[in-house]
Amino acid sequence: MTQEKTQARQPFVGRPLPRREDRRLLTGRGQYIADLVLPGMLHAVFVRSQVPHACIRAVDLSRAASAPGVVYVLSGLDLLKLLPPVSDTQLSLPRKWTATVQHQFHNPQQPLLAHDKVRHVGEAIAVIVAESRYAAEDAAELVEVDLEPLPPVVDAERALAADSPLLHDRFRTNLIGEFAIGKGNMEAALAAAPRRLKRRFYHHRYMASPMECRGVVGLHDARTDTITIWSSTQVVHWVRREAAMVLRLPEARIRCVALDVGGGFGIKGHVYPEDLLIPFVARAVGAPVRWIEDRHEHLMCSCHSRDQIHDVEVGFDDDGRILAFRDEFIFDCGAWNPIGAGIAYNTAVHLPGPYKLDTFSVRSRIASTNKVPNAPYRGAGRPEATFATERMMDLVAREVGRDPAEVRRLNMIKPEEMPYHVQLPYRDGEPIVYDSGNYLGGLEKALAALGGVEAFRERQRKARAEGRHLGLGIGTYVEGTGVGPFESATVRIDPSGKIYVASGACPQGQGMETIFAQMVADAWSVDPDDVIIALADTSAISTGFGTIASRSTVTVSAAIHHASEPLREKVFAVAANMLECAASDLELRQGSVGIVGVPGAAVSLAQVAQAARPGWDHSRPDGVDAGLESTYYFVPPTVTWAYATHAAIVDVDVALGRIKIEKYVIAHDCGVVVNPMLVEGQIIGGAAQGLGGALLEELTYDAEGQLLSASFMDYMLPTASDIPDFHLVHQHSPSPLNPLGVKGVGEGGAIAPPVVIANAVSDALSPYKVEFNATPIKPEQIVRAAGLVTAREP
Amino acid sequence: MKPARFDYHSPTSVDEALALLQQHANDVRLLAGGQSLVPMMNFRLVAPGVVVDLNRIPELAYITDRGNVVHIGAMTRQRAAEFSPIIGEKVPLLREAIKLVGHLPTRSRGTIGGSIAHADPSAEIPMVFQALEGEAVARGPRGERTIKAEEFFRDALTTSLAPDEMLVEVRLPAMPPGAGFAVEEFARRHGDFAIAAIAAVVVRDGARCCKARLATAGISSCPVRLRAAEQVLEAEGLGESAVARAAEVAADAVEPLADHNASAEFRRHLTRVLTGRALLSAVARAA
Amino acid sequence: MAQLVDVHLKVNGKPYVGQCEPRKLLADFLREDLGLTGTHVGCEHGICGACTILFNGEAARSCIMLAVQASGAELVTIEGLAKNGKLHPLQQAFHENHGLQCGFCTPGMLMAALDFLRVNPSPSEEEVREGISSVLCRCTGYRDIVRSVMAAAAAMRSETTREPAK
Numbered sequence A: 001m002t003q004e005k006t007q008a009r010q011p012f013v014g015r016p017l018p019r020r021e022d023r024r025l026l027t028g029r030g031q032y033i034a035d036l037v038l039p040g041m042l043h044a045v046f047v048r049s050q051v052p053h054a055c056i057r058a059v060d061l062s063r064a065a066s067a068p069g070v071v072y073v074l075s076g077l078d079l080l081k082l083l084p085p086v087s088d089t090q091l092s093l094p095r096k097w098t099a100t101v102q103h104q105f106h107n108p109q110q111p112l113l114a115h116d117k118v119r120h121v122g123e124a125i126a127v128i129v130a131e132s133r134y135a136a137e138d139a140a141e142l143v144e145v146d147l148e149p150l151p152p153v154v155d156a157e158r159a160l161a162a163d164s165p166l167l168h169d170r171f172r173t174n175l176i177g178e179f180a181i182g183k184g185n186m187e188a189a190l191a192a193a194p195r196r197l198k199r200r201f202y203h204h205r206y207m208a209s210p211m212e213c214r215g216v217v218g219l220h221d222a223r224t225d226t227i228t229i230w231s232s233t234q235v236v237h238w239v240r241r242e243a244a245m246v247l248r249l250p251e252a253r254i255r256c257v258a259l260d261v262g263g264g265f266g267i268k269g270h271v272y273p274e275d276l277l278i279p280f281v282a283r284a285v286g287a288p289v290r291w292i293e294d295r296h297e298h299l300m301c302s303c304h305s306r307d308q309i310h311d312v313e314v315g316f317d318d319d320g321r322i323l324a325f326r327d328e329f330i331f332d333c334g335a336w337n338p339i340g341a342g343i344a345y346n347t348a349v350h351l352p353g354p355y356k357l358d359t360f361s362v363r364s365r366i367a368s369t370n371k372v373p374n375a376p377y378r379g380a381g382r383p384e385a386t387f388a389t390e391r392m393m394d395l396v397a398r399e400v401g402r403d404p405a406e407v408r409r410l411n412m413i414k415p416e417e418m419p420y421h422v423q424l425p426y427r428d429g430e431p432i433v434y435d436s437g438n439y440l441g442g443l444e445k446a447l448a449a450l451g452g453v454e455a456f457r458e459r460q461r462k463a464r465a466e467g468r469h470l471g472l473g474i475g476t477y478v479e480g481t482g483v484g485p486f487e488s489a490t491v492r493i494d495p496s497g498k499i500y501v502a503s504g505a506c507p508q509g510q511g512m513e514t515i516f517a518q519m520v521a522d523a524w525s526v527d528p529d530d531v532i533i534a535l536a537d538t539s540a541i542s543t544g545f546g547t548i549a550s551r552s553t554v555t556v557s558a559a560i561h562h563a564s565e566p567l568r569e570k571v572f573a574v575a576a577n578m579l580e581c582a583a584s585d586l587e588l589r590q591g592s593v594g595i596v597g598v599p600g601a602a603v604s605l606a607q608v609a610q611a612a613r614p615g616w617d618h619s620r621p622d623g624v625d626a627g628l629e630s631t632y633y634f635v636p637p638t639v640t641w642a643y644a645t646h647a648a649i650v651d652v653d654v655a656l657g658r659i660k661i662e663k664y665v666i667a668h669d670c671g672v673v674v675n676p677m678l679v680e681g682q683i684i685g686g687a688a689q690g691l692g693g694a695l696l697e698e699l700t701y702d703a704e705g706q707l708l709s710a711s712f713m714d715y716m717l718p719t720a721s722d723i724p725d726f727h728l729v730h731q732h733s734p735s736p737l738n739p740l741g742v743k744g745v746g747e748g749g750a751i752a753p754p755v756v757i758a759n760a761v762s763d764a765l766s767p768y769k770v771e772f773n774a775t776p777i778k779p780e781q782i783v784r785a786a787g788l789v790t791a792r793e794p
Numbered sequence B: 001m002k003p004a005r006f007d008y009h010s011p012t013s014v015d016e017a018l019a020l021l022q023q024h025a026n027d028v029r030l031l032a033g034g035q036s037l038v039p040m041m042n043f044r045l046v047a048p049g050v051v052v053d054l055n056r057i058p059e060l061a062y063i064t065d066r067g068n069v070v071h072i073g074a075m076t077r078q079r080a081a082e083f084s085p086i087i088g089e090k091v092p093l094l095r096e097a098i099k100l101v102g103h104l105p106t107r108s109r110g111t112i113g114g115s116i117a118h119a120d121p122s123a124e125i126p127m128v129f130q131a132l133e134g135e136a137v138a139r140g141p142r143g144e145r146t147i148k149a150e151e152f153f154r155d156a157l158t159t160s161l162a163p164d165e166m167l168v169e170v171r172l173p174a175m176p177p178g179a180g181f182a183v184e185e186f187a188r189r190h191g192d193f194a195i196a197a198i199a200a201v202v203v204r205d206g207a208r209c210c211k212a213r214l215a216t217a218g219i220s221s222c223p224v225r226l227r228a229a230e231q232v233l234e235a236e237g238l239g240e241s242a243v244a245r246a247a248e249v250a251a252d253a254v255e256p257l258a259d260h261n262a263s264a265e266f267r268r269h270l271t272r273v274l275t276g277r278a279l280l281s282a283v284a285r286a287a
Numbered sequence C: 001m002a003q004l005v006d007v008h009l010k011v012n013g014k015p016y017v018g019q020c021e022p023r024k025l026l027a028d029f030l031r032e033d034l035g036l037t038g039t040h041v042g043c044e045h046g047i048c049g050a051c052t053i054l055f056n057g058e059a060a061r062s063c064i065m066l067a068v069q070a071s072g073a074e075l076v077t078i079e080g081l082a083k084n085g086k087l088h089p090l091q092q093a094f095h096e097n098h099g100l101q102c103g104f105c106t107p108g109m110l111m112a113a114l115d116f117l118r119v120n121p122s123p124s125e126e127e128v129r130e131g132i133s134s135v136l137c138r139c140t141g142y143r144d145i146v147r148s149v150m151a152a153a154a155a156m157r158s159e160t161t162r163e164p165a166k
Helices: A022-026 A076-082 A095-100 A133-140 A186-192 A236-247 A273-285 A295-301 A342-350 A382-400 A404-411 A439-449 A453-465 A512-524 A552-579 A605-611 A676-695 A753-764 A779-785 B014-027 B037-042 B078-082 B085-090 B092-098 B104-109 B112-118 B124-131 B227-236 B240-253 B264-285 C026-033 C089-096 C106-119 C125-134 C143-162
Strands: A042-048 A054-060 A070-075 A102-105 A124-130 A144-149 A175-183 A195-206 A215-221 A226-231 A254-257 A289-292 A305-316 A322-334 A359-368 A420-425 A431-434 A469-481 A487-493 A499-503 A531-534 A586-589 A592-595 A602-604 A629-634 A640-653 A658-669 A727-731 B007-009 B028-031 B050-053 B063-065 B069-073 B135-140 B143-148 B153-155 B166-173 B180-186 B196-205 B208-217 C005-011 C014-020 C052-055 C058-061 C074-076
Touching (some): A022 C089, A022 C106, A042 A133, A042 A273, A042 A295, A070 A133, A076 A124, A124 A133, A124 A273, A175 A322, A186 A322, A186 A359, A195 A382, A215 A273, A226 A236, A226 A273, A305 A342, A305 A382, A342 A359, A342 A420, A342 A469, A382 A404, A382 A753, A404 A439, A439 A469, A439 A640, A439 A658, A469 A753, A487 A552, A487 A605, A499 A512, A499 A552, A552 A602, A552 A605, A602 A605, A640 A753, A658 A676, A676 A727, B014 B028, B014 B050, B014 B135, B014 B166, B069 B085, B078 B112, B085 B092, B104 C058, B104 C106, B104 C125, B112 B124, B112 B166, B124 B166, B124 B180, B124 B208, B180 B264, B196 B264, B208 B227, B208 B240, B240 B264, C052 C106, C058 C106, C089 C106, C106 C125, C106 C143, C125 C143
Parallel strands (some): A226 A254, A322 A359, A499 A531, B007 B050, B028 B050
Antiparallel strands (some): A042 A124, A070 A124, A102 A175, A175 A359, A195 A305, A215 A226, A215 A289, A420 A431, A487 A629, A592 A602, A640 A658, B063 B069, B069 B166, B135 B143, B196 B208, C052 C058, C052 C074
C-alpha cells in the first residue's frame, strides 16, 4: 500500500472562483419572477393615482369589471370591508436604542390600497385581474375615480411649516419623526472655536432602479390551505410574517420564495403592499395571480431614496482641526415611512466618518410630503452623511488655506487609536466602536494611486495657465456593516455526503451561492461543487432575516461557522465510533473524516451520514442522537466597520459643462475577502451607481406634485460610456467580530462618488470661487458657475 | 405598459399604404422603424385605431447614387445608411451624424424617412437634411411632389406633409468633393437626443469660403439653417475671428427652447460654443 | 372580435408558428407564446436594451417591435447562443471575467455585444464601451463587461484564424 501524503489544501476563501450562478444566467435559463408560469395564471394591473394629493370620493369599477377577460376587481374601499389596515411594517428598533436615544415618531400605516386619500402620484387605488396583462390594462383605463384634489406639498421644509397641507391628518403635522444624539458641549465648543463655518448641503432624490422591476405571484392551494408567494424581494421571511397577519394564516401555512432576482440594491428590502395584496387576491379568485411591475410604475411607486437637506455648522482652528460639528437635517420620507428612522439614523451616525470629533451633535427631522415613500438604496443614508461631512472638510481646508488632503490627515483617527470609541449608539443600540482599520493608510494609498497630491497641484497650475480646469476630489467614509438582529443558517450532511446549507439570506446578484460554497468548502474540506446552497425560501429554513445593509457575508458566514461546530463534533463522534478511535484523532479531509497521520484510515461523509441515521443498523455511539443537521442564529455583537477612500481627478470643460473623469481610484477595506473578483464587482457596481446619482439620475417633482421623471427618457441611468474605469487598491483589516474576519462590501461603492465629484468640480472651478454643495451636478450649473451664461432672455 | 388595441395592415405597395391612409384619415399611424412610435404606443400616449406597417414595402428601401444627388428610400434603415459606401462617399455628413443617433440596435430598425417625417426637434437626421439642403418626396392621392428641407419642418413633430401623404424618398445633394464637415452635439449621454447640436459643411477656396452651411438640432422646435452665420463665413472667410463671429451671430439668431434639460440661455450659449467647435473641425477637414 | 395575426418565424434555427393580436409585442410573444423567457423586459420603451435580440442578424429591441413584424424573419435569442451545451466565446468570457451579477441585462448585453463584434471584431476598450452603451446594467459598473467583451473578441478572432481558408 502506497503511503499517500495528505496534500495541503489551498483554501477556497480568498480565491477568485468564477460563479456557479453564471451557467443558468448566461444561457437564458435563469428564472425571474416574470418567467414563472403557472397553470390558469391570471394577470393583475394596478390603477394608480395621477394626482399627488386628493380625497377619494368614489371608485367606480363597474365598467372595468365587465371588460373582456376581466375576472376580479378591487378598490381600497372594498378592501377595507375585507381587511383591517396592515399593522406596523417598519424595521423595529431595539429597546437598547429606544431607551438611550431621544426620539419621537408617528407611524403612518400604509393601506394595501388607498381608500381615504391618495398621497402621491403612483399610489395604488384599485387592482384589476384579467386573463392577460393586455386585457387588464385595457380594463384599467375604464376605472373611474372621483377625486377631490387637495393642495400638494413637495418640499420638505415647506411641509414642516405650520400652514402646510397635511398628509396624515390624524397627526396634525407632517413631522412624523424626530431624534437627536450628540456628545460634548456644543454651544461652548462652537463659541470657543477660533473659526466657524456654516453651510447647507442637499443630496437629492434618486433611486435604485434595478434592471428587473418588482413582481409578485400568489397562489393559494385549496387542498392544504397554504399560500405560496413568489416575490422579487430581498426579505422572504419578512414578507411571510406580514402575509401571515394579512391573510390570517399561521406562518407555517405560508411559503415565500424569491427566484432569481434581477438586482435589489435595497429597493426590494422591505415589504410592499403588492407583496401582500397579490396573494390575498389570488386566494379570493381561486387562481394564481401574477403582477409584474413595469418601469413606468417602478419610477412612481417603488421607493425613492436620499432627499436630505443638511444644515451643518463646524467650529475649527487655524490648522483646520474640527473642534465641533453640528448638523440639523431634514429627511424627506415621502407619503409613507416604511423603514421608520432607519435611514435618517444611519445618516446621523455616519456623519463623524473616520475623524476625531470630540463635540458632535445631530438633530434629524423626518418630513412627510406628497412623493413616493423613501426607503433604503445602496448606502441607505450614508451617502448623504458623507456628502455633508466631506464637503465640509474641503470648505474648512479652503478657509485655512491648506490642502483638503492635509486637513483630512489632521482630523483622521490614527491606526494606533483603534479600536476607536465614538461614544454614540448605533441603531442596534450598541455603542459605536470602529473595530479595525487604517484610515490614514487608505487615504495615502488612494492619493498615491492618483499620482500624489503635489504632482497633481503642479499639473493643475499649468493647466489653469492654459485655460483648462483640472480638479481633485476626495471622499472618505466608514461604514457599519453586518448589522443584526440575526441571520440563520442550517447545515446538514446529505446522505450523498454533500453539504447542504440553507440560510435566510436573499441574493440579487451578489454571487452568494458561490461565496457561501467557498466558505463551506473550507469549513468542511469538500469541493465547492459538493456544497448545496438553498437561499431565499422560507421552506428551506424557518427563520431568517434577509439581505439588506451589507450584512449577508458577515452574518451568514458566522451562522455557518457556528452551525458547523456542533455538527462537526457529532460527525467526529460518529466517525470515531466507526473507525474505533478517539474523536480527537480525527480531521476532515476531502469529503471524509480520517485519522490524522494515517492516510488510508477514513470514512466518507456519506458513510457518516448513513451511520448517523435513526432506526436500525446505525453506527452512532451511545448518547449521540440521530441526524446530522444543525441550525444556528448568529446575533452579531454589533456592526463591523468597513471603510474606503475614493479620489478622482476630473477635467472640466467649462464651455459645455462636461466633466471628464480622468482617473477614479478606490482604496477600500472589507476585511477578509472571500472572492476578490466578486468583491471588486460589488465596489465598481456601487461606484457606478454613485456616479449616476452624482451626475445623471434625478427624480423631479413639479410644484403641482407631478413626477416629471417617470420614464427612462428622463430618469437617466449611466451607460458604459458614462462610467470610467476604476482603479482599485486593497487593504485588509480583518474584523474581530466574526469568525471569518469579514466585513460587508455590498453598499460601500455608492457612498462616496457624489461628494468626490462635488469636491473635484469645486476644486477645478476654484478660481471662480464657486461651491458645489448640492447634487446632481449638471452641465448648466458648471457653465453658469464659470460665468459663461448671461441671462438675457426676454 | 402594453399598447391599446388596433387594426393592423401591412401593405406591400405604396399605393396600398396610401389607400389605407386615406381610408382611415384621423385615426391611423404609419409604422416605419417603430423606435419612436411603439414606445409612445406602449405608454398609450398615442392609441391609433389603425396601424399601417410600412416594413413590407420593399420598393421603399434603397440608396441610389444619381451623380449629384443621392436618393434614399424613406424606409432605408439608419444602419444601412451608416455602412453604405454611397453615403460615405457622397454625403459623409450623414454618416457622421448617424453615429450619434441612438445606438446600433435602434439603427437596425429606425429609418431615414421615419426620422425626418417624425420631426423630433432633437433629432440629428433632420438637421443633416437641413444642412445639406435636401428634398423630401411626398406621395399622396394628388400625386407626387418634392418639398425642400427649408419648407419641410413646421413645428415640433409637425411637417408640411398632408395627412393623406407619405414620405417616400429623401434626396440629398452630394457634398462637394473636399468639403469640410463636422457635427458637434451636446447630449447628457452618448446616444441621447441632442440638447443642442450643430452640423457644419464648409467649402473652401484658399482662405475664402465658397459655401458654408450650418443647421441645428435640439435648439429650437425645428432644425433650422443658420443663414446669417453662413453669410458671415462666405463674406469673411474661414479664419478664427470669422468663425468666432459666425458663432456669435448663430447664437443671436436662434430662438432657443427652454425645458427641464436646459434653459433658453444655456441653449443659446451652446449654440455659440458648438457652432465655433463644429466650424473649426470642418475647416480643418476642408481641402 | 379582436383581430388575430399569424406569425411564422424561425428562432435559433427552429421554426415556430403562432397567432396573436397585432399589438402583442415581440418580447412578449417570445416569452409567452414561445416560452423563451431568456429575453427579458426591463423598460418597455426601448431604452434599457435588456430585450435585445438578433433580428435577421442585427441587434434590435424586441420590446418596441410587434410580434407580427417578425413573421418571416430569423431571430437569435440568448437560448440560441450556446451550441450543443458548449458556451459561445462571449458566454465563456463573461463567466471568466465576472461580466454579470444579477444576470437580468445579460441576455440583451450578450446579443448586443455579438452584433457589435461582428461589425467591429477588433475593438479598443473605448469602442467596446461605446458599443455596449446600448444596454443598461445596474450591477456591474461595466468594467467587467468590457473586459469580458475584449476577451471574447480575442477568442473569436483566434477561432476565425484557425478556420481553414474558404
